[in-house]
Amino acid sequence: MLGLADYSAAEIQTILDTSLQMRDILNRPVKKVPTLRGVTVVNLFLENSTRTRTSFELAEKRLSADTLNFSASGSALSKGETMLDTALNIEAMKVDVVVMRHKSPGSPHFLARHLESIIINAGDGRHEHPTQGLLDMLTLRDKYGSLKGLRVALVGDILHSRVAMSNIIGLKKMGAEVIVCGPSTLIPRGIESMGVEITHSLDDAIRRADALNILRIQLERQTAGLFPSLREYHKYFGVTRARLEQASAPLTILHPGPMNRGVEITSDVADSEHSVILQQVTNGVAVRMAVLYLLAGGRAEPSA
C-alpha cells in the first residue's frame, strides 16, 4: 500500500469493512488472533513517529506477526549507508512486510521497485499517509453511516500535510466533499485540480462543513515566513468553541495528532463531546490490522 491514490472506492470500502471485524477483536478480553503467525513485519521508521509506529506495532502483535522495529538513529544509515542498502539487508533477513515512514515523498514507491516485500506506506514526507486517511474515513463513517455527501473541512497546514493528501484522495473517492481551509501560503498550488474547494475563512468552513479535520501547525513554518505568528494563526485559524458555536449543527472534530493545544485547537474543543480524536486512535489500530491482514494474510503459514 503505497498510497490511496492507487485504490478504488470498492477497495477502500473493503478495507473499512474489514476494519470493523478487526475492531471487534480489539474489544475482546483476549485481543490476539493467529492470522499472521509466521509473517515477519519490519517497522522501518526513518523519521520520528510514536503514534503511528506504536499503532502499527500493536496491530502486528494483535495478528501474531513477528515484528522488528528499526529506526534511523544508531543504525548503519547514520554511518552513511543508503536507505536502499539498509532495506535490502533487512529484506535479506527474510521479512515479509516492510512498514515504512520516511521524510522523502515517494520513498516507499522507490523501495517497492527494488524489494519483493509488501510495502506499507506509514507516511512519506508530505505525500501520503494512507492508513491515516483510512482511519479518518472509518471514524467519520462510524459517526455518519456513510461518507457519501458528507462535507469535510481540512483546516491548517495543507501544504505540508500527508494527512491532508490521503484524506482528500480517500474522501473524494468515497463521495464526500472536501473543503481545505488555511492561510494562502499553506494551500499548495493546483490543489483545486483534486476537486476540493478552497477557503481562507475558518468561519466559512465551519458554516458549511459537517466535520473539521484539524491539522497540526508546526512552529518552523512560522520561522520560514509562511505566516506571521502563532498568535495571528490562532486568532484567525484556531478552532475554538466560540467559533464552533456559529455552526447550525454541532461539527465532528478530528485531529490526527499530535495536537498543539491553544494553537490550532483549544482544549475545550479537543476534549468536547463532539471530538472523535481518541476514537481515531483506536480505529488506527483496527485499520492497520485490516491492511496487514488483507495484504499479508495470504503469506501466513497454515495453522498447525
Added chain:
Amino acid sequence: MTSKYSRFDKPARAENIFLQGARVVDPRHGTDQVMNLHIRDGVLQPTTNDAPTGAEIIDLRGHWITPGWFDLHVHLREPGKEVAETIATGCMAAMNGGFTGIACMPNTNPPLDNAASVNWVRDQARPFPVDVHIIAAVTRGRAGKELVDMTEIVEAGVRAFSDDGSPVKSSAVLANAVQYANMLGARIFEHAEDTYLAEGGSMNESEWSTRLGISGMPTIAEAIDVARCVLISEFTGGAIHICHVSARESVELIREAKRKGIKITGEVCPHHLLLTDEACKTFDTNFKMNPPLRGEADRQACWDAFLDGTLEVYCTDHAPHSWEDKTQEFDVAPFGIVGLETSLSLALTHFLSKGMSLPTLLDRAVYSPREILSQPQPRVAVGEPANLTIIDPAHRWTVKPDEFKSLSHNTPYGGWELTGRARGVVHRGMALIQTF
C-alpha cells in the same frame, strides 16, 4: 565498412575515404543534394563520380550528411567526479550522438576557473574528433564573489563564462562580469534561477508537486532571473545567454528583449520540449532535473520559441550521474540527465514530424551554438576541413541506456522507440563511422 572506423576509444584517421551517395545538407551554404564526398587527410576534395584510387568506399545511400552538430551545454564531470563521466567518455558519448563539438560547463571539482584548467581539459579531448570548448567559471571557485582572470582565459580560447549549476547570485557581480566579458568579446551564460524561490524544491511547483508531496520550484524562480539578465544586458550592452529555458514566462521575456534588440540568446533542451512534470508521478529520479520539467503550457511555449528562433539553440544539458547517486529518494537524488546519445534521434523523431524543417533544426543544432561561441561555421565545400555528422534518418532503434558510451545511464528515454540515428562523425582529421 571496416572496423577501424568504429572504434570509439581510438577513432581512425580520415586519410582517404569516399562517402558515397548521401544527401548532403548544409543549408547556410546552399547545399542540399545527393553527392559523393571524398576526404583526404581530413580535408574535403573535389567531388567525383567514382572513388579515387586507394580511397576506402563507404556506401551511405539513404543517409544524410550535415555539418557537424554542436552541443552547447554539456557536463563532463572531470575533474572531480570521474565515476560519472570523464572527458574521454564524454567525447565518446558525443561521437555516438553525432556531435563534433561540445561546450562543457565549469562546475567540476575543482571548477574550471583558470587558463591552466581550461588548457588541461582541451588536452584530454585531443584524441577525439570532438571540439571541446570550455565555458569557464564567471567567479573564482564559482563562489559568486570575485571575477576569474577573464582576459587570460579568453586568451586561452574561451568565449563564454558561466557559474552554471547555479546562478550568479549577486546582480553587481553579474553586471560587472557581463560588462567585462563584453569588452573581451565573450558572453555570460546564466543558469537562471532565483535560489530563494526555488530553495528546497525538487520539481516544478504545480498540481503535480502538490499531488506528489514534492517541494516545488516555481516557474517564476527562473523567469525572475531571466528578467534580471535582460535588464543587465540592456544596461551594460553585454550579451547574456540564458541556459536551458523551461518556463513560459522566461520565453516571453526573452522574446520581448530580442524585439527590443537586447543581446539575449537562449537555449532549450529536448526534455523541456518533450516531457512535462506529470512524468514525475512515478518518483523516477530520471525525471528530476534543474530547471525541472514544467507544465504543458510551458512545454508548448518552449516549442513555439524553439520554432520561431526565440530560443535559437538546441542543447542537452548532458548531466551524468552515477547509478548510486540517482538510485535514491527523489528529493535526495541529484538533478540532471544524460542527453548526448539521444538528442539527435529525439529531434529527428519528434521535431521534424511536428513542423520543424531540417534547415531550421540544423540552424539550432549546428550553426547557432557556434555563433554564440564566436566559432567559425563548418562548411561542406571543397578545400574545407571535413566537419561532418553522418545520419541514418530511417534507422529505427530502442534506447537502451546500458549501451551508452557515457559512463552514466541516467536518462528518461530508456525504452523509447526512435527513428533516425547518428551513424558517425568526421572531424579533426579523424572519422568514426559505426555499423548498427
